[in-house]
Amino acid sequence: MIKGKECRKFSPETMQLLFTAIDEDDVVDESVSLPVVINLQCSQEDIKNNYALCIQHWEEGFTRRMLLGLILKVSGGAGLNEEERRQLKNIRSRYKHLRFAQRLYSKNHRSMFFFSKITMFLGRFQDAFRNDKTEEITFYSRLLRIYLTPPFWLWVKYSVRHVSLDSVSAFIHYRQQQILKLKALIASPQLTGKEFHTVRKIISQQVSYYDTLRAIKPADNEAREISRFLAAINGLMGDRHDEMVADSLSGRKSYKEKVSMDLDIRQRLELLVERYPVGQH
Template sequence: MTNNTWEKFPEDTIELLFTAVEEDDNVDEHTSLPDVIDLRCPHENIYQNYALCLQFWRDGFTREELLGLVEKFIKNPDLPQAVRMRYKYIRARYKHLRFAQRLYSKKHQSFGLFNTTTVVLGHFQDAFRNGNQKNLKYYGAILRILLSKPIWSLVSYAMSHFELETESGFIAYRQSQIRTLGTLINHSQLTGEEFHDVRKIVSQQVSFYDTLRSINPGNQQAYEMSRFLAAINGIMGDQHDVMVADKLSGGSMYDEATALEPDLRLRLEQLLAHYPL
């Protein structure tokens, strides 16, 4: 099944999703898992979730605006905080839709050019955050191509035309992700790459519950899952930023195996113990 037209949500729903995504790195000391994690998600919900993520991306900015921001940073990486936040929010919309493609599509993959754009947007952000002029120019040049009109049109079409996963397939996919998470944290120490893999799984899971709670604000389980996963994401995000900065300055932290922080490991183990597999 492919979809040419997708459901459109009111602005209030978009705002709820924006707030949820903005909280994805907030570490709440008192957050806890719901009593039961219900994995059911009817096909209608899968469709609605993707539709909201697509609208969140499409309506949040224009190609011209993003390209303009890239040009500004190439000329002057030390732009005001408001401009940096605008870039961050646009990139967050890309990341959220990439998670949606991986979650809800039959292939559980993001379209190649869209995925590449999302990755390069991240490298470009790391470059201006850390004052790396060489990387700024390099990734900026790639973004000029990826945000050109022909590629933009191709990507925009691909975001709307693909096959959605079934409910049983969606449950099986999420369970496989959590099993992979369990395998990764069975190691007493993780390399930077393994750490990144853990964070990718957690971020993808939190994106699902962020979307779910935005469509249905009364869904308490979705809210609790969103906040619990966001706390894990936040702890990992702080550590990941330090590792990236070290790597850009020529350090070896990213390649060395290190132990997870005790609080982080505890939260991950709680998730694994509670998740129905």
């Protein structure tokens, strides 16, 4: 189990490297490909340090009052200026990155219940805000105000620092199983919105691992290369998923309707599956 006082504290330079890596997760770099062989090996110290950095990234990026203020402003109909929109986006990004870390590194590969709920509600609140859905904004702002009360906040902060981390072999096995699941999903020529979102979640988890690793080990060129390749997929899928959500909210097309995956996305996913070692570790 990792406890608060056992967490390594990282320098501002490392924190900035992680912020930059995550900020680039929607940027498509056409010049980056994958290594011929992807090395899955890591150490127990790597797992512990990666999770500790993700906690620090979440804790130091904002305050409870800041997030609550943004939610109240949106729900009150005042709207947000450009800087406030960026703040809300970055806060949600910090929640997502730590949720991915919990799913990656914990023994049960699940996010803490309340933490996961807040992350999900923030996402739906953002979608409603972007698409000007007043009823949904009101609904999710009420839920978030409850989850951001001091008792919930203190419990969430405690829970994220008291997590049983997985062993190296089990961690590698989990990542391999995720790629096998990805392979099975993309074997279908068409995907529903939910299936498409599942594929993206697998990619987002993978890229979050390499983003964190490259921040801690900036000389690891392979980690950076894989991070940038996965970021391209993540960005392309993110744009497409935003369209699917908007179509669903407007009633133009059901989220359950199957659609063909863009060729560019499919080819990148197939290359990842081809080069990812899933048979041994």
